[in-house]
Amino acid sequence: MNKLITLIILFFTLNAFSQKEANFWYFGENAGLDFSTNPPTALTNGQLNTTEGCSSFSSPTGELLFYSDGIKVFNKNHELMTYTNGRLANDLLGNPSSTQSGMIIPKPGSSSIYYLFTVGTDFVPNGVSPNPGFNYYTIDMSQNGGLGEITDGPVYLAIDPTTGTDLGNVWSEKIAAVKGKECNVFWVVSFVQDTFFSYKITDAGIDLNNIVTSKVNFSTLDKRGYLQVSPDGRKLAFADYNAGGTNIDGRLFLLDFNNETGEVDASSTQTLIPIFTNESPYGVAFSQQSNKLYTSSYNGNFSIYQFDLESTDIASSRAEIITKSGFRGALQLAPDGKIYASIPNSTFLDVIENPHEDAANVVYTENAISLNGRRTTQGLPPFISSLLLPVQITETNTNTTINNQDLRLCIGQDRTIVSETITGSNITYSWTFNAGFGFVEIADTKDLTLNNLQYSNTGEYALKIELTDECDNLIQYNGTFKINVFEAASATKPADIFFCDTDRDGFNQFNLSTLKNAEILNGLDSGNFNVLYFTDLVDANTGNNPIANPYTNPTAFSSQTIYARVQNRIAPNACFAITDFVLEVNDLPIPTQPNAYRICDDSESGSDTDGIINTFLLNTKDDEIYGNLNKTQYNLSYHTTQNGAETNDSTTLIDKNSNYSVTTSQKIFIRVENKDNTDCYDANTTLDLIVDPLPVVLIEIDLLQCDDDLDRISTINLTQTEISISANFQNETFQYFETEAHAIAGTPVVADEIRYPVNQNGVAWVRTISNENCFRISKINLEIEAAADVAYNKEFPAVCDDFLQTDGTDGTENNDTDGITNFNFSAADSEILAFFPIALQPDLEVTFFETRADRTAVINAIPDISNYRNIGYSSSFTRQTIYFKITNKNNNNCSGTGELYLKTNPVPSATNISDLELCDNLIDGDNANGVVQYFDLASQTPIILNGQNPDDFEVTYHLTADDTNTGDNPQASPFTNTIRDLQTIFVRVTNNTTGCFTNHTSFNLIVNPVPIANFVEDIEICDDNSDGSARNGFSQSIDLAAQAAGILGTQDPNIHTVTYHRSFADAQSGTNALVSPYSNETPNRETIFVRIENSDTTCANSISNFDVIVNPEPTFVTPTNLAYCDDALDGDDANGIVQNIDLDSKIPEVLGASQNPNDFVVTFHKTQAYATSGDAAVASPYENTNPTEQFFIRIQNRQTLCVNDDASFELIINSLPDFEVTTPQILCLNDTPLNIAIENARDMYTYVWTDESGNLLNTTSVDNINVITAGKYTVTATTTNGTFCERVEIIEVNESNIATLEQSFITIIDESNNIGSEDNISIAIDTINNDLGPGDYQFAILNQDNNARIPIIGFQDEPLFENLEGGIYTIIVNDKNGCSPDTTLVVSVIQFPKFFTPNADGTNDTWVVKGANQTFYPNSSINIFNRFGKLVAQVPIDSQGWNGMYQGKLLPSDDYWFNITLIPTENSNKPIINKKGNFSLLRK
Secondary structure (H helix, E strand, O other): OHHHHHHHHHHHHHEEEEEEHEEEEEEOOEEEEEEEOOOOOEEOOOOEEOOOOOEEEEEEOEEEEEEEEEOOOOEOOOOOOEEEOOOOOOOOOOOOOOOOOEEEEEEEOOOOOOEEEEEOOOOOOOOOOOOOOOEEEEOOOOOOOOOOOEEEEEOOOOEOOOOOOOOEEEEEEEEEEEOOOOOOOOEEEEEEEEEEEEEEEEOEEEEEEEEEEEEEOOOOOOOOEEEEOOOOEEEEEEEEOOOEEEEEEEEEEEEOOOOOOEEEEEEEEEEEOOOOOOOOOEEEEEEEOOOOEEEEOOOEEEEEEEEEOOOOHHHHOOOOEEEEEEOOOOOEEEOOOOOEOOOOOOOOEEEEEOOOOOOHHEEEEEEEEEOOEOOOOOOOOOHHHHHOOOEEEEEEEEEEEEEOOOEEOOOOOOEEEEEOOOEEEEEEEEEEEOOOOOOOEEEEEEEEEOOOOOOOHEEEEEEEEEEEEHHHHHHEEEEEEEEEEEEEOEEEEEEEEEEEOOOOOOEEEEEEEHHEEEEHHOOOOOOOOEEEEOOOHHHHHHOOOOOOOOOOOOOHHHHHHHHEEEEOOOOOOOOEEEEEEEEEEEEEEOOOOOOOOOEEOOOOHHOOOOOOEEEOOOEHHHHHHHOOOOOEEEEEEEEEEEHHHOOOOHHHHEOOOOEEEEEEEEEEEEEEEEOOHHHHOOEEEEEEEEEEEEOOOOOOEEEEOOOOOOOOOEOHHHHHHHHHHOOOHHEEEEEOOOOOHHHHOOOOOOOOOOOOEOEEEEEEEEEOOOOOOEEEEEEEEEEEEEEEOOOOOOOOOOOOOOOOOOOOOOOOOOOOOOOOEEEEHHHHHHHHHHOOOOHHHHHHHEEEEEEEHHHOOOOOOOOOOEEOOOOOOOOOOOEEEEEEEEEEEOOOEEEEEEEEEOOOOOOOOOOOOEEEEEOOOOOOOOOOOOOOEEHHHHHHHHHOOOOOOOOEEEEEEEEEHHHHHHHOOOOOEOOOOOOOOOOEEEEEEEEOOOOOOOEEEEEEOOOOOOOOOOOOOOEEEEEEOOOOOOOOOOOEOOOOHHHHHHHHHOOOOOOOOEEEEOHHHHHHHOOOOOOEEEEOOOOOEEEEEEEEEEEEOOOOOOOOEEEEEEEEOOOOOOOOOOEEEEOOOOOOOOOOOOOOOOOOHHHHHHHHHOOOOHHHHEEOOOOHHHHHHOOOOOOOEEEEOOOOEEEEEEEOOOOOOOEEEEEEEEEEEOOOOOOOOOOEEEEEEEOOEHHHOOEOOOOOOEEEEEEEOEEEEOOOOOOEEEEOOEEEEEEEEEEEOOOEEEEEEEEEEEEEEEOOOOOOEEEEEEOOOOOHHHHHEEEEEEEOOOOOOOOOOOEEEEEEOOEEEEOOOEOOOOOEEOOHHHHHEEEEEEOOOOOOOEEEEEEOOOOOOEEEEEOEEEEEEEOOOOOOOOOOOEEEEEEEOOOOEEEEEEOOOOHHHHHEEEEEOOOOOOOEEEEEEOOOOOOOOOOEEEEEEEEEEOOO
């Protein structure tokens, strides 16, 4: 049975797989990481110093096995592994300069056999031998005491399995591995030229007889760049790195991989980053979930991009995660699910914290993991992708994955943590918890339930799932997360805020923190909690967009809900609570000022003149006062005093719903207040209560009317009574009625109050109404009288029509044909009265009207008969009748009626005529003075009369409008203008019979100027080579028309025509005009004659000419290119930019010896078009923007301005040597010499090395030298491509060393010399009085008894360790500068335990002296006695201690005594220890 159990255990041991096999990473310059802790611990014991390639592997339980750079293999003790024959494993055929120099694969079915695949390269720095090719080695970890041994290899794999062709020289630097779909299968994939090679690994080993090849439709541009398979085995990412100098042209491909057959599907190829995009992908990594792909790309900087593999267009999903300064670097997925990024020459790694998330949510942490002084280079170790498949842990409350996350939760919360469902058999779950004292199992179920969380739940949680998969492999999944528990938040609902805005702008600033924090926190410690305010519940729950404090309401006079969020200051997104309150800003009510409340006096009080009214009802004014206010929101009251309204004094309150009495008038006061906020009120509005008096009138009045015939039936104008009814009639209105009843009712009024019909006599009633609408009623007695017509009938002399507007004013509508003019017939008044006796005449009044109806109604009387204008009654052809009435002034009785007549004479007509125009001439000796001697004015007369008989009319011409009015100063014809250029002539046409005339016609005399033919500069043009010669003095493109603007000057080109002629005669006659462009007939110089003619006036001028001069263009000498080496004036000597390029240095070269530079302007341009136009000249000195630029030269003759733009040259900025150095560097005095070297050289250069004194250190060009002393070393690199560009770098070398540590440096305080002070057990290293060395040191101790380390990770700066327990300690001194190995010293720290508990729980099961062993104390005596002094045990010093038994029997719980003698070694400086004491045995 025992044998069977052993066999089963062996079976599972041979087939165990775990994420922990990727726990240890070694890479870069002696850098390393241990992923058994979270975060990973930096390792400083690594032996790799690799430019790129590296590989590591650990056991399924996470212990380091071995690691390699492709040439050397180191075991777990960091020593070189050996071959079976004992030879050191330092000559493998991989290469540290290969992108992926190695890949380690465990042999399925074996717990000891591993395959190390190595990849060589010929892309190597100086001093490193090229070794392209692909090999593998077999390592047996059961050999050499478990340290491993290379038992086979190298096995050469770089052979085409079909043709047998050796492909080693062209093999790429790429390798990837993934678990196969079949049981116990791995696939290793590499690439050469255009083909993937897949190698199947089973329990039978590596199948070299069935190598799977997959040809694709692309080939590599470069051997470099990473290859990775996704953890789920379905996708393959291929980085085709290609960058050198400024040429950056790499690519990224994504393909489908079949993990059952090992085939790569060529048809699935997706180009995620194409060539010629200034990107060169190098590193690739998939997320654990295989849903996202990341690539690191060199583009002059270091960039990382994400691709969403779940997108329908993966290439377009590219998103930039980070761009920073740096060279190419690797990406690698780690066991913790994060992706780590290596940026060369850094002492940190960057981390993509959550690579499975969309790009917008990705957290990228720069300098996330310190390497404890070690440095990165370009590479990170690759692993079998499927090792890194995670077990997903989910928190159900948020349904989020929490692997490797720090959860922040609150006291009292419940949480359920759910494990991903895993398939397999014999599944076991183990949830463990570490509160800082080690992991303790807390559950063995699939899910973990945590109820009523408390502070004690803070710590790290780990899930371990173990199962047997379908291939009978023992699989272990691990996941971790952390929980921090914080005090829970609560939010008390506060009182609402109702604010009355007294400044009436509707806004107020609220300090919500001051107003509400204490109320909402309600006792919570404001040091632990803060309060944020929000206007939106969604924002309050997310914590986004908090209100700025103080807060101003955004909308005037508004009510809004404010949400308050109370949150734990340390865990604001985890522990928070929400409440709300109303914030309302109320307007100070502004009532409408009411109109006065007026009631007319009445007789209800006994008199309608006492000013007393008892019927004022105030509530009738409410609506008017409320205005736009909400009546349901405000109370309105009336008060007898202002103070009463202010204070709402009930003793001053007027009952607004009952009648109120007022005598004459009273002012009352109004209060309007907000029902919700009575402090928000207005008491500044008043209401006037007024009793208005009734009008004072005659109660009865008589009105007589004069009829114009004898029937005494007529209409009467009732309004004639108003002047008699009331003395205040001008301020009152009147309404007329047929009956008294109508007058009392106010309706109906008479239809026509000025034409009220009466038959001999009658009656009417009138209301006299005051401005306040109060009225009294009067009676009007009416009587009609009759009288005969007066036989006057006079026609007054006719008046000429005037040239005025209808209303008699002078304006734009003047008219002398409308038959309207002014009349004076004032003589009619005395002539009509002469028909009556002289004694009666003073009592009579004559009134004149335009119509008979107006006379009957006595309305619209003519106000002024001495200046009457017959508007509306044109009398040009028919005379106008004027009607008059004679009335008695005393009683309105009539004395008679009659008519007179008026007539208008028409004026002559004068037709508007055109202006007279002539050209200026030389008759008076001046053709530019604007005067002409022969204007024929008389020629205008027939046109003006336009058919009227010239015998009946006289036409005269005048120089002023006033002369036409009087007829003075007529002008003779022909006429010489007296005003130059333009003179107005005014015309008068007079009717010889009536004397009526018209004088509103005029015309202009215009003297048109002769055009001015300005003399212009000669035309100078450059020979244009259109006839095959640019220097023969002829041109076929002479632009004569270009002279027109100068010849015309300011004259309008639209009305002037300029023509060009070969002779003066042609110019005068306007014949043989030349066509532009023009070809000269006389070489070099020819005269052109000009004619200019005004097309409107036809005036012409031909006195101008100019010469045409044809100049030759400049010549040039073809220039050479202009070359510069890049420099660092702009802080960057590798960007191809130079700031001080002297373009002008090319001028003497291009002009040659025959042309004087002082005679020419030479400019440089970026385009041919600019050189031709002369635009955008480039100034010298010049700063370029591209390494190579073409310049076009413009040469212009300063005198002739002729240009040659045919010359050009190239500006070339040659790159400086492109390489890197590491500075400062440490020279470890225990490991000399130090090799300092050129790194990452991009080309072949020559190198010169010198020390600080300038001494030459090399005689031939080498890219590295050995140094043995500190100092500053200078290397000068020079290009070998003929440009001879140089770059100088300085490497600073500082000395350091491992520490010197002796026993005498150590002071130990323990119970051997200080019994009873166990809390103060300590180890101190005296660094003040002892010289540890030139390094910068840090310290740690390791308790060998329990493997406890202080500090847990890394080192501490202080050389003092206190509050220790006893034990054997190793003191570790580490040089921060990286000198290794660490110095160690083992010391003994004595402690006598005070109790032990022998209950077989693995803790304190025996009593043993801590810190004592055979090594330190070879002679010892340890005796134990019971309380009675009986010896119950004698304990050997190196034993496990006393187990509480005596002669095979358990002794009871009790106190026991010890007597101990410890004798140290002879050469020790320790004293002999003799100690007695007691301890307790406790049984539980």
